[in-house]
Amino acid sequence: MASVQVVLRVRSSIDDESPLRICDDNQTVDLWNYRYDDTIRFKFDRCYNSDCDHQEIFQRSIQPLLNHVFDGHNVSIFTYGATGSGKTYTMIGNESDPGLIPMAVNEIFSYTSKQHKLHKNWKYNISMSYLEVYQEKIYDLIASGNKDLNLYQNKSGKIVVGDLAESAICSFEEFCKVFMKGNNGRRVAATKLNRQSSRSHSVLLLKVEKTDNSTLERFNSKVYLIDLAGSEDNRRTGNSGERLKESGTINSSLFVLGKVVEALNQQLARIPYRESKLTRLLQDSIGGSAHSCIITTVSASKSDYYSTYNTLQFASKSRNIINKPFAQIENIKPRHDLSETRKRRISTAEDDKNNKKKKSSEIVHIEHEIGTHDSSPGISSNKCGNDTEIKYQLAEFEKKMLSRQEQQTKALLQCLTNMFPESNSQLDGIRSKVEKELVHALPRVATATKNSGADSINVLNGKENSKFNKRPAGVTKNLSSIALKPIENKLDNLKVHRLHNVNKQALDVKPITCSKKLSDDNTLLDMLRKVDDRTARQIDDLLRILNQGDCKSLTLLNTIGKKKAKAIIDFRNINGEFSDIAGLQKIPCFTPNTVRKFVECNMFSSLDVM
Ligand SMILES: Nc1ncnc2c1ncn2[C@@H]1O[C@H](COP(=O)(O)OP(=O)(O)OP(=O)(O)O)[C@@H](O)[C@H]1O
Ligand SMILES: [Mg+2]
Known part of the structure; x- marks a missing residue:
């Protein structure tokens, strides 16, 4: 859980005329209440007066948030405030004083390159997308064309902008080029209150992907950097025609944003995200899974009193929102449908008279499943002709099987423990015997593939090879009976009949009843396999x-x-x-x-x- 951080940036200097005061704690703001001649107090995570530059805001409020990006969390930073209060200035800045967007991207690049130097196994991929929401339509700021992009929720519930360009960026310089081009395409126009008023909300999305090749994990983070268009009082902006129309859609999308904040605060069952494109895009930022920071920008001048009051009201409500960030970590270990493999193994066992040609085609099929099959002419046929290649593939295959998801094995072992009381020492003995049998089958095969044909047979006959014993304990835990099937087929091809016979025996899945003696090793093997099958299916x-x-x-x-x-x-x-x-x-x-x-x-x- 993480509450949305809300900070305040005051644009103009606070003088005697200003209705605004920042207290010494740099967190509390008092706004003069003309009607009752008293003050209204607002609390923030941090207040920055007009003396503070982008660097200070970045270091205090943004950098700590960005640290979450590198752990696979999403981060969202956006500015909110009335027109002319300094939102775009804060996010983009200018050449002499770069804003929070360039600083954040620079930080991400410098951090990732440092980390890559320290951890050679970590690889980073960074990409960016840039869009604007103009009059309730979404336009791509990177790809050319003026197409209104589709916004929808995908099957896994994520909000997606269809056909949005994603540009891979390798350096900060590369980012600047793409970003500046995108910015030039953004709709900006002069109003009475701002010569460079943003007429659209802009969303810059950075995807940071970290792949840890030692643990085979991928951390997927998103960073949203959003510059909202400002609320506008059209009596003051003097808008008419197209500007007035733009102002209408800006104000109504900000109104929905206020409603969303209100609904989240009241913990309503329905949050009206769908009522505007902006709130759908911000769904992850407010009430979602991102670490978020809202930078509210206000003017200290007396003439902006009402817009300042409204902004402070919005900001103080947003501070109550709690997001639920979590790390987006993906397991990139190869995985395939094990129960399907098992089914095929059973049918192969039933049809024991299948010819070798058929088995050979099954090997190719299994290799497709685990992604090892190479369709190059020299390797694909595998018809006993190229032993070295087959041995190599077996070794590769074993490696992949060893890294199959530990979770299934855990579930299987948990299942066993549930089925049989822990106190049953007879069972413990059998279980460890069975585990040993299963666990040792693969290392033996792997070593067999590394040795000559005669050595292989010795190993498979049960003569221990010292290399097996060196296998780390953690690795053997990942093994289960499932892995025997492809090995069996491949060894059959290699004419290693002994293992084939052993496995054939194991493949005879018989109906299991409670009355079966637990001391019957084969029955327990069968039971293990059946349980594992069911566990995977369940x-x-x-x-x-x-x-x-x-x-x-x-x-x-x-x-x-x-x-x-x-x-x-x-x-x-x-x-x-x-x-x-x-x-x-x-x-x-x-x-x-x-x-x-x-x-x-x-x-x-x-x-x-x-
Ligand atoms: N803190 C600041 N210090 C100096 N100049 C500022 C500051 N904030 C804003 N400005 C200047 O004020 C003008 C208006 O700022 P900006 O365009 O960022 O407003 P905005 O909030 O984005 O308005 P809109 O909603 O209309 O887009 C710009 O010329 C900008 O350079
Ligand atoms: Mg702006």
Whole structure:
């Protein structure tokens, strides 16, 4: 949870005539109340008077927020205030005094290049998009053309601007070129209050992607840097014709923004984001998942009293908004549908008389699944002719299987623990024996592929190779019986019949009943595989309901009532789909305990393999 930071920047110097006073704590502002001859007090996270330059604002209020970007969080910074109060000046600045946008981008580039030097395994990709909302239409400021872009919510609940150009940028200099070109295209016009008045809201979106090649994780962050058009009192701006029309849409979108803030403060069930394009674009910034900072800009002059009062009112309400940031981390380990693989293995076992040609084509199919298949003529056929290549591919394959998601293995082990009491020492012995069997199968195969054919057979006969023992404990944890299937097929191709026979035995999935003796190793192997299959299927099913189910179908799940169902849907709407069930913990009403209970009640309770 993080409340929206709201800071105040006062444009003109505060003199005796000014109705505004900044208190010594630099957080409190008093505004003179003419009607009652007293003061109205407003509180901010920080107040900056006209002596403060961009550097100070950046260092105090923006830099700490940007640190979240590098952990995979979204960050949003936007200016709000009346026309002429200094929003564009604050965000863009000028050549002698660059504003917050250039400073933020420069900071991102210097941080990422430093980090890349320190951690060679970390790779950064940065891209930018730039758009403006003009008269409720969205225009791309990078791509040429004057097309009104489509704004919609995608399947995972994220707000997307269709066809918006995304430009990869490798340096600050490159950014400046693209940004300046975009800025020149932005709609600006003179009014009585501002010679360079923004007639549109502009949104600069930076995507920062950090890939950690050692942990195979990808951190995806977005930084929104937004310069809003200012509210306008048309009696003062003297607008007419097109300017008046523009002013009407600017004011009405800012009015909806006020409504959204109000609704969030009152914790209403419906937040009117959809009532304007601006609020839909800001959905992640206010009441969403970003760390946000609103820079409110006001003038200290007496003539701007009412617009200053309105801005302060908006700002103080915004301070109560709580966002729920979380890290957007993606696992980039290769993954494939294991239950499908298992099904194919069973059918292969049933049809034991299949010829080698058929098996060979299955190898190619599996390789496609895991992305190792190379269609180049020398490698693709794999018809026993090119042993070295097959061995190499086996080794590659093993590596990929080793890195399969730990979560499924954990679920399987948890499942086993649930099925059999921990005190059953006989079972513990069998379980560890089974694990050893499964865990050692792959290293043996991998080593077999590195050795000559004769060595391979020795290894597969069970003669331990010292290299196996050097495998770190953490690695072996990731193994499960599932990995045996492709290995079996490939070894069959290599005519290593012994392992084939072992696996053939393991593939005979028989109906399992409670009366089966636990001391029967083969039965336990079968049971393990069947449980693993079901676990994988149930995880998929459960995840599908969590990601796609409506309130009614969610409440059909054990431990989910209406309140939790609504919280799941709300979370989904803001943050998109859950990548795993553990993601439920990001919702405040789900503690690690409730998530564990949810999994137990919806998965393990319904297992009928015993
Ligand atoms: N803090 C400041 N110090 C010096 N000059 C400023 C400051 N703030 C604004 N200005 C100047 O005031 C003028 C108006 O500022 P700016 O265009 O940033 O207003 P705005 O809030 O973006 O208005 P609009 O909503 O009409 O776009 C500009 O010429 C700008 O250089
Ligand atoms: Mg402006």
